[in-house]
Amino acid sequence: MRITFTILVTVVLVELVAAGIYLQQEAAITIPLLPREHLTDPSIIPQLEVLAAAAESGSVDQWYRLGEGLLGKGFYSHAELAFRQSLREDPSHLKSQFGFAFCLDRTGRMEESNVAYGKVVQGATLTSEDQAMQVYALYAMGRNAIRMEDAEQAHRLFQQNSGYPAADYQLAKLWVRSGDTEKALPLIRKNLANIPFSLGFHFLDQRAQDALGDRRAAFMAKSMVDRSAYLVSLNFNTDYVAPLNAQTGINSRVTDLTVAREDEDWDRVEVIGNEVFSLIGDSSVFAAKPFVDAMLQASLHKQHPQEVLDLVAKLKSEGRIDAITLEAAGDAYLLLNDPTQAIAYWQRALRLNPSISLHEKLADHGNVGERFHRSQVALKQGLEHYRRNRLRSAIPKFQQAIDINPDSAVAWYYLGEMYFHLDQLDEAAKAYQKCSELDPQRGKAFDKIDYLRQRE
Known part of the structure; x- marks a missing residue:
């Protein structure tokens, strides 16, 4: 009897232990949380649901992919939970750590975010992508320090990140603002040697030279501000989020659409476009814009x-x-x-975007203003060369614009700019003088004339 009782107690205890283990495992299972918002793109939530279902298995990579999908659509709080779970599974998962830090950053928890970014910086790197992530994390920490008005910490973090142009820019700007201009100038010049058409660094150079009272150097820096087009990315958010945004919703079809357009496969363009339009129905989806434009292009190419x-x-x-x-x-x-109708629509489009193609069409088919439109075509072609730093090849285009329309003050000004930057100063002075005669309100031309006269 005693043996039977002992056996029964043992069986009960084993079952209780087993039940406890089972309940503990069940309690440990994390259920992915998805947003309940109604979205104009109806394909996003079903795709996120697929990612969430896969994440319930507990795989680190699947939780990370769910976090990516949520983050890409701006659901930072939901993405944070997914990245947290991924890190529970593998605390050393660098991408999950960065995503987690980014979500804290975007929801205003800067101190917590910097702690999380710090773990990225200290983590082991296996790939060049990991190394780039550490650079971004360190930069984000410096930027957060600025937001928290901790200039000393920001200085230290940006200096630690020396060589990353965005960090160098922020450090130089802090020095200029604090009056340490002499410290800023070498850093500015170093980056301009590598990025000669950086709008941000030339603007900083102008501020620094103004602070030092060097008017001539400040004027030249300002001239380069007007010329420069390359922007140093000071906010990595777009670079980080854009690829994630393209993973779900109709954005995921943009790559296929781009390939079809590049191949001029207009039948394929129409198939992709119709699939997207069928999916979104009557919803007004901003992301559908590339598909609309492609469908218009396809119909025109097919003569429909x-x-x-x-x-x-x-x-x-x-x-x-x-x-x-x-x-x-x-x-x-x-x-x-x-x-007649074609010209009316082109003229309306021109008011919104005076492109080369519109000026060409109005020059070819319009009844009036042909000389103006031909001049504008040449002028804009010259500007395209200018923005690509092809100064010598831009000169004939600006000259052509002037030959067609000698009263174009803009063409004369940019002709002067080409000669100025090519150090052909006599020719530059003549062009600026003609511009100022045609348009007495164009102050930049007068500034250049004054500067050139002071050099004589």
């Missing part, structure tokens, strides 16, 4: 003008008319042998 006009009418009813849409409508009317 009525399809273009039907789509334009639909967009107009939704209040989604822009320069590309209006230009496409004009192209469609030209295919229908109605140049």
Whole structure:
């Protein structure tokens, strides 16, 4: 009897232990949380649900992928939970740690964010991508220090990140602001040697030279500000989030669309576009813009003008008319042998975006203003060369614009700019002088004239 009782007690205890282990495991299972918002892109939530279902298995990578998907759509609080769970599974997972820190950053918890970014900086790196992530994390820590008004910590972090242009820019700016201009200048010049058309560093250079009272150097720096187009990325958020945003929703079809357009496979473009339109229905989705533009382009290439006009009418009813849409409508009317309507649409598009293609079309088919439009084509082609630092090849374009329209003050000004930056100062002075005579309100031309006179 005693043996039987002992056996029964043992069995009960084993079952209780087993039940306890089971309940503990069940309690440890984390259920992914998804946003309940109604989104204009109806494909996003179902795709996130697929990622969430996969994450319930507990895999580090699957939780990370769910976090990426949520973060890419701006659901930072939900993404934070997914990254937390991924880190519970593997505390050394660097990408999850960065995503977690980023979510804290974006929700305003800067001190917590810096602690999390610090773990990224201290983590082991296996790939170049990991190393880049550490640079971004260190930069984010410095930026957060500025937001928390801790200039001393910001200085230290940006100095630690020396060689990363965005960090160098922030450090130089802190020095200029605090009056340590002499410290800032070598750093500015070092970066301009590597990024000669950095708008940000030339602007800092101008401020630094102004602070030092060197008017000539400040003027030259200002001239380079006007010329420069390259922007140093001071906010890595877009670079980080954009690829994640492209993973879900209709954005995930953009790559396929881009390939089809590059291959000029207009049938494929229409298939992709129709699939997207079928998916979103009557929803007004901003992300659908590339697909709309591609469908207009495909219909024009296939000589289907009525399809273009039907789509334009639909967009107009939704209040989604822009320069590309209006230009496409004009192209469609030209295919229908109605140049009057075509010109009217092109002129409307021109007011929104005075592009080379619109000026060319109005020059070829318009009844008035041909000389103006031809001049604008040459001028804008010259500006394209200028923005690519092809100064010598820009000169004939600006000269052509002047030959067509000698009263173009803008063309004369930019002709002067080309000669100025090529150090052909006599020619530059003549062009600036002509510009100032045609447009007495163009102050930049007078500034250059004064500067050149002081050099004599």
